[in-house]
Amino acid sequence: MDEAVAQYIERLVAYIDGFDDIQRFVAEAIRAVPRHLFIPEVALATPGDPEDTFVIDRVADPDTWWDTVYSQSPIVTQLDDGDTDIRARTGAYTSSSSAPSTVAHLLQILDPEPGDRVLEVGTGTGWTAALLAHLVGPHGSVTSIEIDEMVADQAAENLTSAGVRADVVVGDGAGGCSQRAPYDRVHVTCGIRSIPYAWVEQCRPGGVVVLPYCPGFGDDHVLRLVTLPDGTAIGRFPGHATYMMMRSQRPIPYVADDGSGQHHPTSVHPRTIGLAPAGADLAMAAITGLYSHISREENRFLTYVLNPADSGEWAVAVHQRGDLDHTVYQMGDRPLWEEVTDAYFRWVSWGEPGRDRFGMTVTPEGQYVWLDTPDHVVCGLSRG
Numbered sequence: 001m002d003e004a005v006a007q008y009i010e011r012l013v014a015y016i017d018g019f020d021d022i023q024r025f026v027a028e029a030i031r032a033v034p035r036h037l038f039i040p041e042v043a044l045a046t047p048g049d050p051e052d053t054f055v056i057d058r059v060a061d062p063d064t065w066w067d068t069v070y071s072q073s074p075i076v077t078q079l080d081d082g083d084t085d086i087r088a089r090t091g092a093y094t095s096s097s098s099a100p101s102t103v104a105h106l107l108q109i110l111d112p113e114p115g116d117r118v119l120e121v122g123t124g125t126g127w128t129a130a131l132l133a134h135l136v137g138p139h140g141s142v143t144s145i146e147i148d149e150m151v152a153d154q155a156a157e158n159l160t161s162a163g164v165r166a167d168v169v170v171g172d173g174a175g176g177c178s179q180r181a182p183y184d185r186v187h188v189t190c191g192i193r194s195i196p197y198a199w200v201e202q203c204r205p206g207g208v209v210v211l212p213y214c215p216g217f218g219d220d221h222v223l224r225l226v227t228l229p230d231g232t233a234i235g236r237f238p239g240h241a242t243y244m245m246m247r248s249q250r251p252i253p254y255v256a257d258d259g260s261g262q263h264h265p266t267s268v269h270p271r272t273i274g275l276a277p278a279g280a281d282l283a284m285a286a287i288t289g290l291y292s293h294i295s296r297e298e299n300r301f302l303t304y305v306l307n308p309a310d311s312g313e314w315a316v317a318v319h320q321r322g323d324l325d326h327t328v329y330q331m332g333d334r335p336l337w338e339e340v341t342d343a344y345f346r347w348v349s350w351g352e353p354g355r356d357r358f359g360m361t362v363t364p365e366g367q368y369v370w371l372d373t374p375d376h377v378v379c380g381l382s383r384g
Contacts, residue, residue, distance in 0.1 A: 008070040009034055015072060016104045026104045029131045036069045037162045038127035039097055040154075044076040044086050046093070055087055074099045077125060081247075082150060093244055095151050097125045098189065102241060109224050109238055110210040112136050112185050119180070119202065120144040121173035121211075122189035122246075126155030130164040132187060142166040143180045145173045147247055174248055176202045183207060191220065191245040193308075195362045203227040209235075212243040213360075216251060216291035216308065218274070218281030223360060234374060236359040237282065251291060255312040261331040268341045269326060270294075270317035274303035278355040280347045286369035286379040287343040290336060305336040 009031055016027050041058040045068045056075070058065040068075065079091035107128075112118055114137040120129050123146035133142045142165075146152035149170050156168040169177055173188075174196040181202035188199070191214030199209050205227055213223040220242040225235035245251070274294035276284070284292070291306040299321040307313035313332030320326075328337045347353070353371060358378070361368045369378045 004066075005034065005036070008036070008066055012070045012100055016100060022104050022108055025135065026107050029107070029134045030100065030104065032134050033127065033130045033162070033164070035097065035100065035127055036066070038125040038130065038155075038158045039065075039069050039075055040077055040125075041065075042086055043097075044079070044089060045071075045073045046076055046096075047071070047073040053089055055089065072099055072101055074102075078148075078151065081148065095124055095148065096244065097127055098243065103128055103131070105239060106187070106189075106210055106212075106222065106241060107131060107135070109222060110185055110187050110208060112140075112187075115139045116184040117180070117182070118142045118185045118187060119177055119183045119199070120187045120189065121176075121199070122146065123152055123155040123168055124189060126158040126162075126164075126166070126168070128187070128189055129155070129166040129168070130159060130162055133159075133164050133166045138165075141180075143169060143177050143183075145169045145171050145177050147172050172248065174198065174246065178202055186210070188212065189243060190247075191243040191249070192223075193245075193249050195223075195225075195360075195367050197362065197364050200225070200227050200233040200362055201231065201364075203233075205229040209233060212241040213237065214243065214245060215282075215285035216293075216306075217285035218276055218292060219278040219355075221278065221282065221355060225360070225362060231364065233362045234359065237355050239355075240278065251306075251308060252311050254306055254314050255331065257329075257331065261329050263327055263329055266317055266326050266328045266337060266341070268317075268344075270301055270303035270319045273305075273317070273340055273344055274301070276344060277352070279353050279358065280344055282355060282358045282369065283347040283350075283353075283371075283378060284340050284343040287346065288336075288339045289379075290340060292340065305340050307332070307334060307336060310334070 013027050013031050046053050056065045056068045075097045076093045078095035081094045084091040112135045116136045118132050123144040129144040152168050152170045176198035182204045186199045186209040188211035191212050207227045209225040214220040221237040222239040222241045225233040227233045295302040301319040303317045305315045313334050315330045315336040317328045370376050
């Protein structure tokens with residue numbers, strides 16, 4: 001290996017080693033599988049706010065390309081499902097190489113063993129599939145399923161060029177890959193709101209499923225599930241993770257304001273809901289089944305609440321700087337703001353439990369969020 005490349009890799013490994021919960025086996029995998037083998041010559045670096053994004057071009061500016069590839073930055077490789085050129089910089093992020101620290105964190109939680117059979121949902125550039133292949137070794141197997149054929153083809157080419165043995169399958173990852181089951185581990189690299197039961201069904205008893213749980217309300221979460229002999233899975237939320245949503249679970253476009261909404265006052269500051277802790281986010285999402293996000297303007301703070309089942313139902317709570325009172329603008333008949341504030345204060349009445357006190361059970365019928373123990377169900381989501 002070229003000495004300069006080795007130095008870049010060691011810099012990234014040193015950064016990963018700085019995380020207290022990252023064990024050496026993950027760092028060694030990152031050392032063994034160079035990230036640059038899986039990054040296209042032209043891509044979009046997204047180190048922070050959208051305004052900070054910049055295009056990296058290996059030919060035009062190789063120094064910046066190498067520095068960025070071996071930084072902590074996520075690197076977007078596709079916009080708008082491939083409909084927008086990456087150089088445009090603007091559009092929906094639809095495929096990427098995730099931040100190395102996030103990749104390492106989820107692999108640490110997955111904890112694959114040599115010889116394991118692994119299903120990866122969402123191949124992306126192929127880098128994580130290659131890391132998994134290194135971790136399970138020559139006697140294990142990695143099957144990676146990718147819904148986008150062009151992304152899958154490029155990932156397969158990347159893996160072959162890197163000398164990595166991992167099978168890339170084109171298909172909808174929500175259905176898993178039954179012909180290669182059973183699996184010891186399922187590693188999901190896209191945001192999930194409704195857990196597909198196929199992942200549980202295709203795991204051995206004692207198998208582990210790790211995924212970014214993204215209910216659409218404030219913080220997103222890592223979910224680690226263990227499959228049980230009775231065909232269910234149970235687990236907790238050991239941290240934070242935000243990923244692009246699985247295509248079949250993306251939020252629907254909402255009906256624009258047509259002026260038919262109703263204004264009413266609220267005594268609850270919008271930031272109480274919009275900037276709530278992760279435990280409150282989990283509780284509010286589970287109890288209401290709603291989405292929420294915030295917007296900051298020069299003199300206003302806004303918290304939006306949206307009904308994923310009805311694009312015509314949404315509300316926005318507004319704080320105007322200097323005003324003592326706050327207002328809510330409501331579209332549709334469902335009292336969304338009242339529901340989320342009621343859920344928030346239920347969470348407060350429980351003693352403001354943190355994310356680590358919540359868990360989830362997944363069954364053929366649906367998924368159920370619970371507090372402290374599985375028999376203390378907060379709320380459930382049935383399959384349609």
